Amino acid sequence: MRNSMKVARWEVRRNLKNKSFVIGLFLTPLLIIGFGLLGSLFESDDEPTETAVFVNDQIEIYDLLVQTVDNFELNWTLNETTLSENEVQSALEDTEDTAYIFLTGEALESGVIPVYTADEMDSGFSANVQLLAGPLQQIRISQLDLTEEELAIVSSNVMFEETSAEELASAGEDSVISENPFEKIAPGLFAGIIFFAIVMTGMMIFQSASQEKKDKIAEIILSSVTPGELMNGKILGYFVLGMVQVLVFLVFVVPFAVWKIDEPIIEYLLVPETLLLVFIAVLGYLLFAAIFVGIGATLSDMTTSGNFQGFVMMLPFLSFVLIAPVLGNPSGMVAQVASYIPFTSPGVLIMRLTVLDEWPWIEIIIALAILIISIVLFMKLAGKIFKVGILMYGKNATPGEIWKWIRS
């Protein structure tokens, strides 16, 4: 164990002194922030184009319209006009983002309000203009001289309210459902980032093992430590590097997120759920690290890696394929089965636990048990592969050979 620590420390120090690693370390969060800023740049680009809306008001409800526009915070400049419908065409020529609304008694009665727009319009205008329908409808109803009861009935729409059987069962406890959705997502998002970052760093294990083989260092190192110690040291070392990556990431992104998203994110993160989710992420790392270190030891040249090794490298991304079905139905068949398959369970569990209100504890425990047993198993297998593979110079191992090492 002491030797493993030494190997781990070495791997950490070696990488932290490596320029390309350090650049990558800071580049990832900066890129994310950069794209975040870029996005808001484009948004602000769109904002200044206000839509000039001219209203020919013959029923005297202009004040009501102004109020409605204010309420919905529409990016309009309202103006009254006396232009007639016949003159509109010439007025709209060579203009942008300009619209004319004709509110006449006639139009109100028929319920079809004519709106003339310039050729170039803000994409949201058609939707926004519909918002005016509500108040206008109110005016139409109030003109009918109905009693207040009748008024209430007419002005309320008919709606279908959907309730699934499950929701029905837990309806009693559902008092907090209106809480901010971000509060629930934050721990899952956090764990997801950790999982992703350390799995990506875990990929470096693969390179490290393969490089060690290529540079023929292994035999020198193995004259001081056992293959098992070397392997564990690598897994541990790259875990620490992964955490460093996460830390740097958080240092950059969290303040940015706090500033950009108007939510007490840090408060949301400091809940017990985060602990379990991070634990799952760490388990996921251990599983993939074991697989990568084993496979890395079978390759002396990455460029000639066969299909088999390439396929193994794709394993962590299986969970991404499942994002849609799992988020679509977090208690469904796909989600449940994927929770029991070790390769997908870390990612899928994190997704499910983030979305689900009620945590299926029995499922979680079974899934974690399967995951932990698989980790132990894969560590053993990786140890066997690593021991033989790391010393086999000059050629890549075939799946057949790997199978033989495992059996020996």
Added chain:
Amino acid sequence: MEVMLTVDGLEKSFKDKQALKGISFEVRKGEIMAILGPNGAGKSTTIRNIMGIMYPDKGSITFHNHQGKEIPRHKIGYLPEERGLYKNVKVMDILLYLADLKDYPLDKAKERILTYLKKFDLEGKEKVSMDELSKGMGQKVQFIGSILHEPELLILDEPFSGLDPVSQELFKDEIRNLANNGTAILLSSHQMNLVEEMCDRLFMIQNGQKVIYGTLDEVKTKYANFKCTIRGKNNVRDLEKISHVQRVEVKEESAVLYLDQDVHPTNWLQNLPDYLNVSELKMNRISLHEIFIDIATNKNLIQEAGDINA
């Protein structure tokens, strides 16, 4: 002399090929013991079995001076045949790491690194990245790495391969030096001239079997008969008629006469026939190099010598 390492009846097979067929030898304190043999004879396999990088099918490896079954890794220095070091690290860092892995105190290691770098003409290179060093410089750093922790037993697999003559001398002197200071040294090589100059005992191996094992002197008197090289045009038949001549090899203008084991060189020279055409004459023992080539090419020189000896 105190025995440091005993290898007894080592056997190892790869697939259908038996790489080692009962190898036994020992390495003693303060001596240089050489394993010699052509490529693929089993030298590196033997060494890897000793280092626990492979496990023998049969036979035992005993490290004296050490209790317990494990290999006393921190007491052994090892320079493998297939060797390299991390590329993107500084010389000092990698050497300190290697010393740390051997549990050697780091401040002492630092001192020794600087001394050795100076000794090997690498003064001031401790802050240089490994990938800026030439291949020979890299080899020196690897060598320093293997002796840094003052090992009791030093195992060097082909230490001279890829070195220029100057560096070879440096290595040779340092290895001799270490042996004089009490380190047991096991080295493998196929550079006979170097081995001949420095080793105390040797073990020659061919096809995974022992061919010769003994001290250098023993081996020389036993196997290295005299040979006489004559430059000048002579009839092969005439040369063969000379007494004590086992066989004659003729190459263009010169002929090599391999002599019997019990020949007396001065007498033999006096009795050379007058009619020989001699423009140049050389008398020396068959070198290890020749014995080695004989073994590697499966000629019968040793066999004859051995037969006569027996």
